[in-house]
Amino acid sequence: MDLLPLLRPQTVAVVGASDDPSKLGFHVIKSLTFWPYKGRIHPVNPKRASVMGIPAHKDLREVESQIDLAIIVVPNKAVEGVIAACLERHVRSIVLITAGFKESEGKEGALLQERLKGLVADRIPVVGPNTFGMVSYHQRLNASFTPEFSLASPGGAAIISQSGGISHLMGFLAMEQDIGLSYVVGLGNRLTVDFQHMLYHLAADEFTKVAGLYVEGIEEPKMLLKAIKDVSSKIPVVVMKAGKGELADKASLSHTGSLAGNQQNYRFGVLQSGGLVVDDVHSFLDLLKAYETLTPPKGNRVAILSGQAGPGIVALDSCVELGLHVKPFGWKTLSEIEEILPPMAIRSNPVDLGPLWYDEFALLKVVKKVLKDPEIDAVLFLMMFASANLNSIPVLLEGLLDERPQKPIFTCIMAPGQIWKKEIREGEEKGIFCNFPTPERAAKACAGMLLLERRRHRQTKNGRTSWT
Template structure:
């Protein structure tokens, strides 16, 4: 069985064993079991020689006593016992593992590297796949599998972004951010020390994953960057890849080696190669996940002429500044669009790009007509729409239907900011129709730029 098929089993098991399962809340095996029990509908086999039951589920003293070979084994035991335990699982027929235990090549221990290579040789001979060691685990949000030590990760919204990270801490930072911003995931993957599953293998698997429309990569370093780049260039025409490369400066570069046992490489060369091979590059964590949101929801933008429409003039100014700073141009409306806008909107509004709807905010139909008119302009490649709640909801309404129709004409991102509970239904309806919503005009603009970057990638010969 080839690695892509093994990875398919790893993310979609029917049975899972946990070596090191326990009811002791102070042990990692407890949190792994809690994550699994709260998410997984398949067969669970706790392995613990000192327990008859764990979480009310029959436990087994060893691998040999299991009633079947589990599809996936999660390993949470001391590192000295891992090789022999994995060997027993392999002999039973298990071919997929998540090894959470640390203390291998990332550790400052004289035998860490040797243990790593010994384990790698074992699993490679068996054609098995391993996520880790030194990982928090994996989550298949759409298929009901939390194979990690963090039960709360299963609270993230289901979506179509696969987040692949060398750092568990980064995933644990981005997950709550995504919850607040309404960003959904198909999978969350902590690669850890990459025993025999690295970025190339994951990319090859995600290329055929029906649940994933966009891939977000947090990269510290890799031993074989060319293989990763080759997979990116193969996948990017059908699925956009967003990448954040850490280690811009010397100390962070050195920290990468001790964190994941990997070579980080020169930042500028690495980022240049990522762009050349078809990745959309993010510079911050917020950008990484926000760009992925836009790319998973919206069509690419072919061009760099942007229209900015705002309910408040200040938001429009910030959006314009951000657009020009990002290298985009403010679109020059056609004469037909300009004349119609001048007819529709009163003279004390800003009717050229950026368009200010503040003085007609109470007329939802008029605002909607202006937005749709701008979307029809051939001089406009994409739209950033900024709506902010500033007074009574009965007086101020969002032209949701017009926004949805306009997004059918042009790529669009929306900044929608409001007190909790006021426009939740508005945001849900907009995003349900494939339009990404952000909390700030800056992120809405930058995410539209990401759609433009991807459009340039698709236009390459």
């Protein structure tokens, strides 16, 4: 299935476009013009000569140019006729926002969706019905009813979700955490476009570094598992699977018209196929952020460098629990650190950098010495702001930009207000480090990348981990 007309259209028609803010068609046009979208927009409304200043058409058949994407936001009983017109007009893809199909109670909605399925078959890709829409960030295309999705930065993380609400939650959290996005797609009831179709596209997509799937329930899980297996060597796949009990299963059925299925079977199947299942939104987004920013660690040997002893101890506990190996440094690295740090400091992993608050250049030297240690695969760097260490992060960033690290650095750099915000953003944008709000989440992101890389490349897993 060719998804390029869907994700990179040159011409978009909005059937049900409106000037009325109480109509979803108004918010779709607002979304398209928010950036604005650089392609051609054709509102379709039989009662309007223009919509939001854009000339409108009374019927889809009046649009003379080739339509790559039709966004449909009309009452569900009118959808069948609109899709028939799309097929007659040789529209190349559809986003069907309208709800009231398989997810609704009673048989009428399910029967209507079956008729649509029979009408479309596999002729063109259709996202939806019952979807918020989708956003293609590098195309500057917001084909949804939420203009504010356009506020996120373009990047390498794709979020493919069965739930519009979860799409909004993850999209807005991604904005807060400065995670760059390539796509956010709400599959809804998955008339023709399903998770596997998106995965095959993303694996070949020039913008996407990692794919994140939010799954509630699917009818043919084997197709998803096959797709994960087929693409896992090309792109990491992170899955959040909802619906862990009978009540959640029923909620999933009423939400997207699909049963959630057995949680443990999904978890095992995804892991065996080369993907990774996580249990919560933070773990999901942390892994997407890590892959969007860093090169994965090559092994589980971790160094902990902390500006204060307490966060270092918390990080050590997490590393041990997650199966990361925090061992004392070898003689060469230890002797080099001992030349920089006074005897009162803890110097043999974790390293207490507290005595270097007033000597940020010495702190930078310690970080560089540890990064060059061949027995270390990744670094956890932790620094909580105190007035005396104000210059530590600017000097660290400048020094690492001059001599870029070849190993991933997972950080927990925390300060009030705007202090260090500029440095954190620049460090992440340039792939120097990836920052997390707690030491535990930094450690868990490191462990998650390591486990996922082992599954992707079918390596034997050593050590314990809470991810399995």
